[in-house]
Amino acid sequence: MRHSRIQRLLPGFLRRHVLYFEARIEDAAWALAANLPDGARVLDAGAGEGRYAPLFERHRYCGVDLGVGDPAWDYRRLDAVADLGMLPFPAACFDACLNIVTLEHVRDPARVLGELARVLAGGGRLLVVVPQEWEVHQAPHDYWRFTRHGVAMLLAAAGFTNIEIRPVGGFFRLLSRRLLNGLQFFPPWLIPVTALLLAPPAMILPAFEFLDRRRDFTLGYICTARKCC
Numbered sequence: 001m002r003h004s005r006i007q008r009l010l011p012g013f014l015r016r017h018v019l020y021f022e023a024r025i026e027d028a029a030w031a032l033a034a035n036l037p038d039g040a041r042v043l044d045a046g047a048g049e050g051r052y053a054p055l056f057e058r059h060r061y062c063g064v065d066l067g068v069g070d071p072a073w074d075y076r077r078l079d080a081v082a083d084l085g086m087l088p089f090p091a092a093c094f095d096a097c098l099n100i101v102t103l104e105h106v107r108d109p110a111r112v113l114g115e116l117a118r119v120l121a122g123g124g125r126l127l128v129v130v131p132q133e134w135e136v137h138q139a140p141h142d143y144w145r146f147t148r149h150g151v152a153m154l155l156a157a158a159g160f161t162n163i164e165i166r167p168v169g170g171f172f173r174l175l176s177r178r179l180l181n182g183l184q185f186f187p188p189w190l191i192p193v194t195a196l197l198l199a200p201p202a203m204i205l206p207a208f209e210f211l212d213r214r215r216d217f218t219l220g221y222i223c224t225a226r227k228c229c
Contacts (some may be wrong), residue, residue, distance in 0.1 A: 046102025113158035160225035170212030
């Protein structure tokens with residue numbers, strides 16, 4: 001179930017609590033932007049509709065996407081339409097790069113990360129977000145899910161250092177999200193009733209997150225790294 005539909009069903013003050021994955025991604029993208037100097041060259045690899053572009057108004061933002069993920073999206077604001085495995089840029093021309101919930105949609109994730117490393121300048125920052133427990137989406141262009149160990153291996157093999165991988169919630173936030181996903185299976189006329197049944201436990205379950213210390217059950221991972229100098 002797309003988060004935009006959930007947003008319409010929940011009051012604004014509850015969205016951040018329930019849509020934890022999206023909120024944490026936005027926080028990570030904001031932190032990346034805040035820590036870059038004015039005029040820094042930023043590549044949004046897999047930009048889609050350019051959702052994160054407003055965060056980089058102080059920078060030289062470049063949104064790139066192949067433009068095939070979602071037929072309902074408007075890709076006209078992209079700066080370039082390109083395969084992320086063959087970026088049309090010279091080496092070391094960006095200071096930072098974000099790749100947000102896109103790596104699962106490419107045929108060769110290792111090649112894409114290698115390309116991101118190529119176009120990043122030495123010491124350049126990378127923000128990658130990948131799913132672990134997520135439904136099939138943007139079919140048929142949905143190929144992979146990642147564990148923390150798999151994405152760490154891919155980042156290291158591409159030449160990145162200072163790798164940090166943070167799970168976005170654990171079992172109880174995952175279960176909360178899945179309850180809300182369940183709304184999509186009901187006819188529209190039943191959604192108000194089922195929302196009253198499913199939304200309260202979905203909001204309460206995250207309070208038990210402290211019980212899942214390992215975070216092996218997680219929606220996905222926020223990963224940061226730097227291009228080796």
